Amino acid sequence: MAEQPVDRRVRVLGQPVDEYPELPPEAERGSARRVTVVGADILHRPCQEVTEFGSPELARLIDDMFATQLVAQGVGLAANQVDVDLRLFVYDCPDDDGVRHVGHICNPVLDELPPAERRLVEHDEGCLSVPGPYAPVSRPDHAIVRGQDKDGNPLVIEGFGYFARCLQHETDHLNGKLYIDRLGSRQRKAVLKEMEQRKDEVFARRAEKAAALGK
Numbered sequence: 506m507a508e509q510p511v512d513r514r515v516r517v518l519g520q521p522v523d524e525y526p527e528l529p530p531e532a533e534r535g536s537a538r539r540v541t542v543v544g545a546d547i548l549h550r551p552c553q554e555v556t557e558f559g560s561p562e563l564a565r566l567i568d569d570m571f572a573t574q575l576v577a578q579g580v581g582l583a584a585n586q587v588d589v590d591l592r593l594f595v596y597d598c599p600d601d602d603g604v605r606h607v608g609h610i611c612n613p614v615l616d617e618l619p620p621a622e623r624r625l626v627e628h629d630e631g632c633l634s635v636p637g638p639y640a641p642v643s644r645p646d647h648a649i650v651r652g653q654d655k656d657g658n659p660l661v662i663e664g665f666g667y668f669a670r671c672l673q674h675e676t677d678h679l680n681g682k683l684y685i686d687r688l689g690s691r692q693r694k695a696v697l698k699e700m701e702q703r704k705d706e707v708f709a710r711r712a713e714k715a716a717a718l719g720k
Contacts, residue, residue: 511602518608518654519662528575529597529607535565535572537720538587540633540711542704543683543697547585548634550681552592555611558657563593567609567655570595576715579633581671583678586634592652594675601666610660613676616649623647628670630684637703638696642687648672 514521541548557563566589574582580598584591595609626646629639648669650662664672674684685693714720 511604513602513604515605515607518660519606525605525607529571531568531571531595531609532575535568535570535720537573537576537715537718538569540573540577540582540636541586541588543632543635543685543700545588545634547588547590548678548681548683552583552585552679552681553590555591555593555653558611558653558655563655566591566593567595570609571597572718572720574633576718576720577633577711578714580667581675582633583675585678592679594679596668596671596675598664598668598671600664600668606662606664606668608660608662609655610650610652610662611655611657613650613652613662613672613679615673615676616651618645618647618649626666626670628667630670630674632674632684634678635683635685635696635700636707638699640685640688640692640696642684644670644673646670650676 512521514523515525517525570582570587573587574595574597581594581596583594592612593609597607599605623645625643627641627643630642631639646666646669648664650672652660654660662672685696
């Protein structure tokens with residue numbers, strides 16, 4: 506049987522769109538915020554549910570998170586990474602077919618997939634809150650996240666490959682867990698040591714990017 510052609514349209518909040526700008530509109534509107542770094546208390550405890558939808562404050566936070574993600578050159582960013590205690594993340598991430606996925610989700614919950622759908626893949630993973638290093642982490646290559654958009658409408662986002670990893674990584678953040686918490690103690694120590702050696706270089710690069718973008 507011939508393979509089905511891949512629909513390469515950008516997915517916005519899980520839905521394909523015929524046109525989408527290179528720079529997300531939210532990033533255009535937003536201002537970059539400081540990214541919290543491992544050790545900050547807010548990164549190491551579960552976040553609070555989003556309960557107030559449709560507010561200008563929530564929309565502004567999402568805009569600022571997109572701008573921060575752009576400046577830091579990430580593919581996903583959780584609210585506690587900008588020091589906000591809310592169950593919310595944004596993403597602008599390709600999947601393994603090169604299809605771009607863009608959006609946000611409030612109160613995300615990962616589906617527990619049956620074993621037959623849980624193919625573990627090991628791949629290097631990094632984090633904007635652990636600036637510099639990468640380390641291999643095993644995760645399922647398929648993820649389904651359920652939650653709400655900024656107006657409270659139900660959302661279901663499905664990802665495969667790299668995008669599935671992103672969805673799981675960001676949901677972990679909102680549960681107070683970083684990728685380094687999935688490493689053995691020796692590997693975790695090595696990652697944190699490398700971070701200390703490289704973080705100033707990463708911060709300088711982000712500052713240059715922010716200045717270039719006017720963020």
